[in-house]
Amino acid sequence: MELLSTLSKMPAFLNEQVEYLLTTDNDFIKINPLVGQQINILFTNEKYCSSCGNQFQDLFRMGFCKTCFFESPMAGESIIRPELSTAHEDIADRDLDFEKKLQLQPHVVYLAASGGLKVGVTRKTQVPTRWIDQGASAAIVLAKTTNRYEAGMIEVALKDHVSDKTVWQRMLKNEDNDYDLLAEKERLAPFVPENLNQFVTEDNNITHLKFPVNSYPTKVKSINLDKTPEINAVLQGVRGQYLIFEGGASLNVRAHTGYRVKISV
Numbered sequence: 001m002e003l004l005s006t007l008s009k010m011p012a013f014l015n016e017q018v019e020y021l022l023t024t025d026n027d028f029i030k031i032n033p034l035v036g037q038q039i040n041i042l043f044t045n046e047k048y049c050s051s052c053g054n055q056f057q058d059l060f061r062m063g064f065c066k067t068c069f070f071e072s073p074m075a076g077e078s079i080i081r082p083e084l085s086t087a088h089e090d091i092a093d094r095d096l097d098f099e100k101k102l103q104l105q106p107h108v109v110y111l112a113a114s115g116g117l118k119v120g121v122t123r124k125t126q127v128p129t130r131w132i133d134q135g136a137s138a139a140i141v142l143a144k145t146t147n148r149y150e151a152g153m154i155e156v157a158l159k160d161h162v163s164d165k166t167v168w169q170r171m172l173k174n175e176d177n178d179y180d181l182l183a184e185k186e187r188l189a190p191f192v193p194e195n196l197n198q199f200v201t202e203d204n205n206i207t208h209l210k211f212p213v214n215s216y217p218t219k220v221k222s223i224n225l226d227k228t229p230e231i232n233a234v235l236q237g238v239r240g241q242y243l244i245f246e247g248g249a250s251l252n253v254r255a256h257t258g259y260r261v262k263i264s265v
C-alpha cells in the first residue's frame with residue numbers, strides 16, 4: 001500500500017489503549033495495526049504551511065510559514081503562553097473573535113507524567129487528547145477554570161515547583177511510571193494563588209494511558225526529515241506524537257507538520 005500525506009498532528013483516541021490515525025490525502029489510516037511492520041517514509045521535499053496552505057522552501061515554526069506564524073491567531077501569544085490571554089478583558093492579540101472563542105471556555109490545569117512530572121494547561125474539550133499528544137502515562141486534573149487566563153496564571157504559579165516541559169527522551173523510554181500524582185497534587189495545590197483557589201478541583205480521578213508500543217527503546221534519537229529524508233524500518237510503537245522505530249530512532253510527526261511524504265507499508 002502506498003499513500004501520500006501532508007503530515008499533521010495524528011488524531012488519537014483513548015480506548016483500552018491509545019488508537020492513532022494518520023491523515024492521508026483522501027482518507028486516514030489506522031496506525032496501531034502497523035506496529036511490528038516494516039514501513040517506508042519518504043520526504044518528497046515539499047512543505048506546505050498549515051494555515052495558508054501555500055508551498056514554501058522552508059516553514060518557520062509550528063508548521064506555519066513566517067507570515068502566518070506572526071499573523072495567524074492560531075499562533076498567537078496565548079497559544080503557547082496561556083497567561084498572556086487577554087480576551088477576558090476584551091483586548092485583542094490578533095483576532096478578538098477567534099481569541100474569545102478559544103480563551104473564554106472552561107480550561108483545566110493538569111499534572112501529567114510524561115517523561116518527568118509536568119504541569120500543563122488545556123481546554124477542557126482537549127482532555128484526554130492533550131495528554132495523549134504529550135505521551136503521558138498518567139494525568140490528574142488539578143484545577144478547572146472558566147477561561148484560559150485563569151488557568152495560565154495557576155500554571156505560572158506552579159512552574160516554580162514543577163516543570164512545564166515534556167522530557168521526550170524519557171517519555172519515549174517509558175521512564176515515567178513512578179509518580180504518585182495524587183500526592184503531587186496535594187503537594188502543589190497550596191501554591192495556587194489565593195484568588196484562584198476556588199478553581200482547585202476535588203476530582204482526584206487519575207487517567208492512565210497505554211500506548212501501542214511493542215518494546216520501548218533504551219536509547220532514543222530524534223529523526224529530522226530535512227537531514228534524513230527516508231526512513232525504512234520496523235515500527236516499534238507510537239507514543240505522544242512520535243513514531244518509534246527499531247533501534248530507537250523516533251519521528252515527531254507533529255513537529256513535521258506540513259511536510260509532504262510518501263508512505264509505503
Ligand SMILES: [Zn+2]
Pocket residue numbers: 049050051052053054064065066067068069
Ligand atoms: Zn502560511
